[in-house]
Amino acid sequence: MELSPRSIAFILILFISYFFCFGVAVDCGGKNVSYIITVGRSDKVTFRTIQVAIDSIKSNNDQWVKIHIKAGLYIEKVHIPLEKPCIILEGEGSQTTIISFSDHSSFKQGTSQSGTFISSSSNVIASDITFKNSYNIDDKGSNQILPAVAATIYGDKSFFFRCSFVGYQDTLFDVGGRHYFKDSYIQGEVDFIFGNGQSYYENCLINAIGRNRKLPGFVTAQSRDSSNDPGGFVFEGGSVIGNGEVNLGRAWRAYSRVIFHNTNFSSIVTPQGWNAASYGGQENKFTYAEVDCKGPGADTSKRVPWTKKLSSSQMKEFSLASFINKDSWLDNLPTISQ
Structure with a gap:
């Protein structure tokens, strides 16, 4: 039987997830945050994009690192890679801290990779942020409706608090592992x-x-x-x-x-x-x-x-x-x- 792009993507995701689950457990140093990175548009910030802030964190990180994201609209795709656990993304409110991108699944790119936010690692926290895929939302019907993910969540022990996930088809790809969504908004x-x-x-x-x-x-x-x-x-x-x-x-x-x-x-x-x-x-x-x-x-x-x-x-x-x-x-x- 021929596999659909979604089925192929799902098989690959399971392989990655199982591989990571058999790795060494990380406790991220308990409740302590080792340091804070600030992202925003002003001069008094560490970085101006979220992805560059994530890239700055060392691989195999084993202590909580908080990335505080100031209010604003961030037009970018954001990926937390497998080898970077123990990351906190903290916004200033889901109405004001918005990560948005317009992308969709295609023959070359599976559904999961269309995500505005892709979290591959375990031990990830996000609060007070909107994750949006605008492909099927802001085009006023000019584009064909296709899977367009706002967030793809692979990693075990992921917590999302007061977050919003905005899309139309396949908004939140809740792939595998233990995830906790609290006081959040999901649209589609x-x-x-x-x-x-x-x-x-x-x-x-x-x-x-x-x-x-x-x-x-x-x-x-x-x-x-x-x-x-x-x-x-x-x-x-x-x-x-x-x-x-x-x-x-x-x-x-x-x-x-x-x-x-x-x-x-x-x-x-x-x-x-x-x-x-x-x-x-x-x-x-x-x-x-x-x-x-x-x-x-x-x-x-x-x-x-x-x-x-x-x-x-x-x-x-x-x-x-x-x-x-x-x-x-x-x-x-x-x-x-x-």
Whole structure:
């Protein structure tokens, strides 16, 4: 069978991720920040671009380094390479610190590489920043709609706080590893949270922009591919809003897993809620669940019959502590300013 560019990219990503996971663990020196780099447009900064600031950090870094990014619009692609863990990107507010670029997938370039922000390393923190891919957003319909990623996240132990991810198709490529998104904003319409991260989304605002009024969109396309795979997306609290219609998810792999708990659904959520995509007949392998959700879109009476009913004891497996923080890595991160 011929592989699509997305499938080829995903295989390469898994190889890279597994390679790094078997490497030496890094604790980044606990909660201490070794030094701070400042990026901005004024004369009183260390660097004027974010990528040059990242490039200045030594390879195999084992102490937290903070890059403080002053308010402004940064038109650049930003990559944290595999060999540079322990980096903090700190903005001055997601409304004012914006990293934006216009790029898309092509025959020569896979979906993941279209990302405005690509984080390959483990132990990465970002706060108060917008990551935007403007390809399908600012062109006013002049370009063909193509996968255009705002952020591609490979590395284990990645934390995003008060960040925004803005795109249309394939906004957030949540590739693999343990990721924590808190108090963040994610915008798109087609598969706009996708991949196989072992990820926890707490109090996030999910905005389905609904540009195509003829076809409902998809919030998630989760790609867990075996019953032993730890991957999955857990949404705790937060809201799904927007216009048009949107499904909560469709399967990218046979054991796709997405759970919404205590989330508010606006009326844009379709009655069926979920889609098997190309895995019709294997729906018993999926874990799609809505637990204690509320709002006009939370009526499950017309949902597809293969959604899961999870008990309170089963839900404990998908708590923050159990799902991504068994080794307490979140408790040992440097304090983020409020």
